[in-house]
Amino acid sequence: MDPTPPLDAPVTRRHFLRNGARLMAMTGLGVAAGALATRSTGASWVWQLDPAKCLHCGNCATQCVLEQSAVKCVHAYAVCGYCQLCTGFFAPEPNELTTAAENQLCPTAAIQRAFVEDPYYQYSIDEQLCIGCAKCVEGCNRFGNGSLFLQIRHDRCLNCNECAIARACPGDAFRRVPADHPYLLKTAS
Amino acid sequence: MLRRLKFIIALAVILLPALLACAEQRFPPPDFEETHHVLPSTTTPAARQIWLQYADTGVFLAALATAVWLIYKKRSRSRLVWLSLFSLAYFGFYRKGCICPIGSPQNIVLGLVNPGYAVPVTVLIFCFAPIVVALFAGRAFCAGVCPQGALQDFVLIKPVAVPPWLEQALSVVPFIFLGAGLIYAGAGTGFVICRYDPFVPFFRLSGGSFILTMGAAFLLLGMFVGRPYCRFLCPYGGLLRLASLASKWRVRVTPDTCTQCRLCEQSCPFGAMREPASAARNPASLGAARRRLGWMLALLPVLVVAGAWAGSKLSPAAAQLHPDVAAAERYVRQLTVPAQYGLMTPEALSLQRAAGDPEAILKLAADLRHRFDLACWLFGGWIGLVIGVKLVSLSVPASRTDYEPDRGACFSCARCFTACPNERVRLGRLPAADKPATP
Amino acid sequence: MNNSPLHRALCLTAWIAGLFCLLLCAVMVYEHSAAATNDPWKSPQLLALKDKLAAEPKNEPLQTEIRQMDRNFREKFRHRLELDRTGGWLLLGGMLVLTLAAGKAAALKKTLPAPQPKTDAGESSVKLASLSRWSLAGVALVVAASLVVIRFANTSVLPANPAGWEKLLAKKTGAEEAPAEQPPALAEFQANWPRFRGWDGGGVAAQTNFTTNLAWRAAILAPGHSSPIVWGDRVFISGGTTAQREVFCYDVSSGALLWRKAVINVPPSPPMVPEPPEDTTWAASTMATDGRRVYAFFANGDLGAINFDGSVAWTKYLGPIKNSYGYAASLAVWGNSLLIQLDQGEGESEAPAEGTTAVAAKAGAARGGAGEAAPAAGKSRLISLQCATGRLLWQRARPVPSSWASPIVVEAAGKTQVIALGKPWVIAYEQANGNELWRAELLNNEVVPSPVFAGGFVLLPDPGSRLLALRPDGAGEVTKTGVAWAADGNFPDITSPVSGGELVFTVSSMGMVECLQTSDGKQIWETNLDTEVQASPDIAGDRLFVLAKDGALVMLRAARERQEIGRCQLPDKFLASPAFAGGRIFLRGATNLFCLGPDAGKPAKQP
């Protein structure tokens, strides 16, 4: 790759070649930059999880480069039925409807259940504990309104150039989106 | 499984109207008459501020400029070390190594191929600035700004000389890696260069077992072999190597005349120092060299064509890295052999998804495979080209009068400066008297 | 200086730091491996306990045990996360110390180089170059080998070429061709009466031996003006009420009702549609058959294909149909395709109704885009469906309003042409693909009579004004060039002409019979039956059959001299045209289906 000319050539030719190469390289870069500049954006991109495509496979908990995934379960309160028996909170065969460990579905007890008024209970996520395993999401979607769903929490996400979860997502639910609308929340329609 | 799939397919057809109906059917949450409880709203923590990213870019450019200044004006290794440590701290451990120039060419290619992806300005700068610098002043980026490089440079304890013939041969690997990274980016199938960056896990203090082990291995190797990743793998290093071949200025070991003392050769841990090479004495071998060069030049196109042909055969395997193609594969497989997957495993779910709308997934896969056919064809040709050109360059007889660093291979780490007696004299560390006499 | 205390200290530090790092690594790796059993969601014990509890729900100690275990598993989990966070930094620190110390130590031990000047620079560089080339070849080989391994390590079952993809997709979307069934031979069509006025709509029977004694009569179970069709030993009629539309199958020899089948539940057919006018009925359009299925089309837009055993093959909704007098055009079958002339509306200005576009769209989708010829501005169109599946083969928009004439298919000018009338156009389409062959702007009145093809001409009355003979070999617009001759006169407004070849006969609805010369349209004779006629006349052998509305079946000689051979009277009201097949004549009255022919010796078959 060393464009050294044969020995008998004058030294100046080597310089000439080098300058030519540099000129070409610069123009090449310039053209590429120009081509991109027309479409390039001042903003940046972030990763987004589309809950409509999510298959609740558990990859978000295991595949993220972070020890504790940047994907967490979030709760669309406006969609929730405030069920007494929340299938996202209770195991399929709950012993009784209490917050005792044996009745809970969440492996890390990250869902808090608060009594509002008979017979309604409010459920909220403790993000410190949530590992984004989507077990509750599956429970809620299978039986309920689907108010529990996964989202990438951008205060935690490192915004890797290649998202390790996106790579492994069976539902193809991850997308690069402009950073100004990073979230895709469910709303009561 | 097969029965299940039939049902799902039926379902996909049946449920389309239902899907539309569902929005209307969903029930609002209770209006809490007694407590008038107000519904909390879902929090949405913001991503990193955009201006901070521009700040990063500023720091990056500043660091580059400083590096150039330290190399050419100050000729100071120690300060360069401090700069590289700063870069390691900032771009490495603070910014977690994302985005770094090493992966940025993939974004550029994706931006060129996929109109849906507009390359952020910051990425453009991160990608192009070091190359432009290299075109004028060599690999200053590697010397003082690249956190990966700094890390390896830092762990280098007892340098061992890699045999030059091996060094030469392995120097093609970065280009092959670059090719792979770019075709995958172009085919919209992830960024393999980022995927196999062995040091980013250290910056994040977390990562998969495989990549962590890779990183550890590279660090261990790096204790004895100078910058193994930069020299034998880093694709961006490959780009900079090319660029700096055409660089306007170059690092000079000695401020004035070379005394042929070979101290600099000893001092370079990266095997970048080239010894003087005069023309071979007897003209016979010269003729042989010319003939060989001719043969190699003739071989070049052959290699390219052969590579392209072989590469085109590669796409069925290469495409499977894309999840959708993999899903399609799985789907078509189970049509003949019913698949057995565990409960809710990603494989099973992706299979369900494929079965829900086979036409869509197959169309997608077909499109991707088509793209990969072209991409792999190019990749093969690229490999052929790289090897061919390297052969040619190895057949061009070199001619040097002094000991000087190879334009491409030199990281301009400034180690050799102080090894040169003349430089020491210039710095006043040696009295001019006991300059070793030229033999 | 090897044994300098500094050096020893440095070495010691390096060793300690290294050990520390190793230890830390070991701990962290262990923690991660232990996660398989210590994570609350993976631990086998915990899961086992939970199952146990499911078995005995009221077991207090078990519950407390679970809670306890769950708690300290969560503790462990949190602890592990802690360790990961802090351990990472510790590890870095350790490595920092290690490298610094080791580096310094190495620097201390370093013996200064005393290189000797090189003499054989040139030679060595040449040697190096050749060595490098060989090693490069080695690297290339390794790369190639690994690529080959990758290639064959993960094989692909996906097709390699576009054709393969096409096939795979076709298979998935179920759009692949239906098993191509061989249509019955043309001779079979001719021997039977498979559609309105015989195999080609010409009203000419294949046999000549028709007797007029009443073989049997069968009650009409649902009203309708459609004519009977005959295939083999079955005669079919259709009828309909607001409640449901039906197809009836009778045995030709005994008149026994073999089966009746309702064409219902044809999504997206609406339940309520405006009643068609009384004198058109729900079932005015005559069915067609290809010996495998009978195809029935009703005024509400329901199209049904019914197998000969009475089971439904397929149904399709082509409506809604906008037709002020009610839809009446009959179906035509040719080979494997079913032709429907769906003229409707007051003009071509109206936008296509949802129903029609939906059909087109559906067909397009099912066909992978082959149904692209969606109807244009007007709703009138000519549709060709695949007999076996009802899949759309092609459809062409027609620039005409409602019409009531039935299309005919003729073999002329080396092509199979579909000829369809609609004010003001006579248009011929290619039967295979629906491409327009020629068109002539000749019709000034609403079109009820259907065309016939005889003596190389397409003969069609322009009701009330004239009879036209067209040469079917033109191309493009043939209004000027295509007309062989035009005979003025009060030509029928309802019944279709009939021609044995040399002569063409028309019967007006007032009962005026005219005989013209096919070659030039010169009138040979005319006679007045002074009775109302709605059914189209037919020719069998040398006899011209004219069925009057009041039930009189008049037989005239189909020849240059006028002669009435005879007539017989049937006790019913007749609007449908008779069917001639297998030596029997089938006449559909308002209340009864009559069969004239050799007396049925056999006992009536039971359905």
Added chain:
Amino acid sequence: MKPELELFDRREFFGVVTKTAAILGLAGAARAGAAEQGTANPFAYDISRFQKTDPKLISHEEAAHWPVPRKDARRLAIGPDGKIYLCAGNYISCLNRAGQGGLELALAGPACCVAVAADGTIFAGLRDHIEVFDAKGARAARWESPDPKTWLTGLAAGAKDVFAADAGKLVVLRYDRAGKIIGRIGQKDAARNVPGFIVPSPFLDVILHPDGLLRVNNTGRHQVEAYTFDGDLEAAWGKPTAAIEGFCGCCNPIALAALADGRIVTCEKGIPRVKIYSAAGEFESVVAGAESFPENALACNDLNDCVHGGIDAAVDSDGRIYILDLVTGNVRVMKPKA
């Protein structure tokens, strides 16, 4: 360089290289192993064991099944003449036992529920009002919407009264035959200790039980509640669990039907199944388990909420149970096992 130095260096170099290679190899192996076991999902929400029914529990077998002529079927009822009345899309279709039949009533909007009185009068519940047709299908009356939030999902027609389950207002409305509201049943009322209905998804049903009481499914509480016509809560039973003896999910049972002998047929969604309970609420047997409704079962794990899964059931005079699968639009006719 001095040759021996070079040699030494090279040996050292190769040593290092081999070590590294070994490490990398191990890493690769480790990773491969990880990939093998990585397929299992430790977080799987496992209800597969509930989707298989113990054959010993199944008491009925399929006598016939046929498709509903129209899309979006929601409820079915059985008329005195033994005809099946289905509300599907904007129509009430009246079919005979074989699924054949002509009479169809077109409605202004989607029909949510239907009931047929002993005299053949047809009551069709639209989203917010009731339309009345005589046995011939002629429109007889239209009972206007009692409340904008009204969402009718169940109807029952007695001799003198008509009961409409209003899932929107969480109440069962009692109409007289003239269409006047003469009672509101099941509204939350501590004094009469009526707990009130919880209806997270639109499936509130009401049936007339042979014992002269109403049965209403309080889905959110997983209870079947018995009310007098005047709205006194007489009894309630039901256990929330995915296990066979209870009602699964957030809101079940979604539909009820009563056999002549007083036993009660319940329908669930989520884990779609139809079961029979004694009048007192002991679980007796399974009419059709989840495996009989595969599409219905999948409807819930494929889509993002489960409101369009679902089943409805009705019982005819000779004890055959008609099960309407809302997802496939099929009706299964189940007769007791011989």
